[in-house]
Amino acid sequence: MYMKKNKRISLIKYWTTRYLITLFIGLFIIAIISIYWIKQTKIEFNIERAQHLAGLIAERVPIYEDEIDIQLSFQKILARTIRENRLKSRPHVYIVNQKRKTLFQEPRDIPELPDDILTEVINGNQNDKKYKANPSQNQVDYLYFVKSTVTDPNTEEVLGYVIIGLSENEIVYWDQELRLVIVMIIGLALLGWAVIYFLSRRISQPIQNVAEAAKQIQQGNYNIQLFDKIEEKEVHDLVNSFKEMSHRLKQLEILRATLLAGVTHELKTPVASISGLIQAVRDEVVIGEEATEFMDISLSELNRLQLMINDLLDFNAFTAGSIKMKKEKIDLSAMIVEAATQWHVSQPSPTYTLDIQNASEPLYSDVDPLRIQQIIVNLLNNAKEALPEGTGHIAVNIRRDQQDTVLDIRDTGIGIPPEEQSFIFERFYRGNHKKHRIRGLGLGLSFSQLIAHAHHGELYLKESSKNGTIFTLTLPLSNDNRSK
Known part of the structure; x- marks a missing residue:
């Protein structure tokens, strides 16, 4: 059966695509909020300007005995007042008397205000309420109305009202603002895409170089060059x-x-x-x-x-x-002393000295005695082989360190060169001084470290110099011995 492999996409494509989607969603939300805010701001601004215009007209309108004296001078004043207030379109101006009879309207061809709207505008205090206009026509418009009271300057008697109507389509006319919002959104989108593309490329390029280097290593070429x-x-x-x-x-x-x-x-x-x-x-x-x-x-x-x-x-x-260890609880310090003593006795005509310093208390551990003895013998053999011409001193120190038994084996040999110290636990590794003097496979330290790890312990090179070498073996104490 044909199995379709999962198609992998590049890091640049992955992040730029997701970033653009997130960016467009965010910018779309910002655009909606901005458009709504601009619309409301323009409505409030134009209503305030219309309210100011109505007040100016109310101060200058000549109403006498419920009639208005329409003179050429008033029409000029009205036109100049509208022009000075910089309304984008010519507003609907109604002047009504106290009996709510329309005395004047400008432009002349606009319909009179219905009684219900006229009553609500005069009695109401809301300027942000819109009313449907021209309901009989196919194109329905909405008007915002503001009013200002005309009073007798001498008696403060209410003579009538100046009502100004503003078309919603005209006061929210915002081609310039809308173009500005669109340009801003597109600019932010392009800038955001360019930034995320640059950052993604900056991050992905070193990763691509590492991937190419990994392919070279897979092919056996270890001479790689990476910009760091x-x-x-x-x-x-x-x-x-x-x-x-x-x-x-x-x-x-x-x-x-x-x-x-x-x-x-x-x-x-x-x-x-x-x-x-x-x-x-x-x-x-x-x-x-x-x-x-x-x-x-x-x-x-x-x-x-x-x-x-x-x-x-x-x-x-x-x-x-595949080898199972046969662990038993023993006094590890006594076993180490016995193993070191037996090893020393078995050496033919030793020309070196062996000093064993035992712990001051029994140290019980759950170990496989034969495997631990194998580690000790291997470390002692290495110490003897490091002695120049077989003469020198080997010291075995057993002590307790918190929850572990610690064994230090020190020799006064030639030491391990610094460049070889990181490889001594590699399987089959043999130092230069051993290759020509001592026969073997180079498994001793590797095998000993495996045994130590199997006992949840550790075997490591503590220090080495031209004055000698110290190997340290740590093995955990048994549970009942830890509490002492």
């Missing part, structure tokens, strides 16, 4: 970590090839030696006691080869987790 002058901390950390990882992988790849050649050589050497010795005996090149000596050497080489193969098999089995 990046201001963003997270991206800078990513690039630097990747560069360090690639450098480490390059070192490990070189080390792997070197170690594989070394392991092959270590396994091949005894085989070649055994083959040559047996062939000499078979061809009767040597006879008698010399032939017996050749066979003894062959057996010795065979035993050494068997030990290396067993070490390799044990290491692989332990790595795969």
Whole structure:
């Protein structure tokens, strides 16, 4: 069955698309609010201006005995007053007397105000209420009305009212404002898109470079170049970590090839030696006691080869987790003393001194005694091999540190070079001074560290210099011993 792969999109496309959608939604909401606010502001502004205009007309209108004296001078004053107030369109001006009879209207062709609207405008105090105009026509308009009272300047008697009507379509005429809003929205959208595109590209470019470098490493090319002058901390950390990882992988790849050649050589050497010795005996090149000596050497080489193969098999089995440890509660300090003493006694004619400093109290732990003894023997063997010409001093120090048993094994040997210290726990790694002096696979420290981890402990190089080396093993105490 054909399976459609999930299509991946670039970081730039992902963020710019989502940002633009969010930006347009936000700008659309802002535009709606802005348009509504502009509309209401223009209505309020024009109503206030119309109210002011009505007041000016009311001060100048000549009403006598419920009639208006329409003179040319009044019409000029009315036209000038409307012009000075800068209304965009000519308003509807009604002048009515106290009996609500329309005495004057301008323009002349506008319909008279219905009685219900006239009564409501005169009696009401709302200027923001709109009324339907021209209901009989197909095009319906709405009018806002304001009024001002005409009074007798001598008696303060109400003579009539000046009513001004403003068309909604005209007072909210806002082509300029609408164009400004549209230009502003489009400008903000383009600016926002440009900013997010630039920022996304700035962030995504180093990530793309890392992805390309990862492909090169996958193809076996570890010589990668990455630009690390990046201001963003997270991206800078990513690039630097990747560069360090690639450098480490390059070192490990070189080390792997070197170690594989070394392991092959270590396994091949005894085989070649055994083959040559047996062939000499078979061809009767040597006879008698010399032939017996050749066979003894062959057996010795065979035993050494068997030990290396067993070490390799044990290491692989332990790595795969197929070896179960047989833990038991023991006095770890006493067991370490016993193992170190037995190791020292078994050494042929030792030319060095061994000093064991035991803890001041029993230290009980749940461990596999055979595996812990294997770690101790391996550390002591390494300490002895580091001594120049087999002479010097080895110190074993056992102590308690809070909830752990701590074992320090110190020697006065030649030390481990600084450039080799980060590799000593790599499997099959052997230092330069061991390659030509001591035969082996280089699994001792790796295997010992695996055993320590299996006991929830740790094995590490504490310090090393030309004056000697200290390895430290920590193992957790048993639960009942921790509370003491």
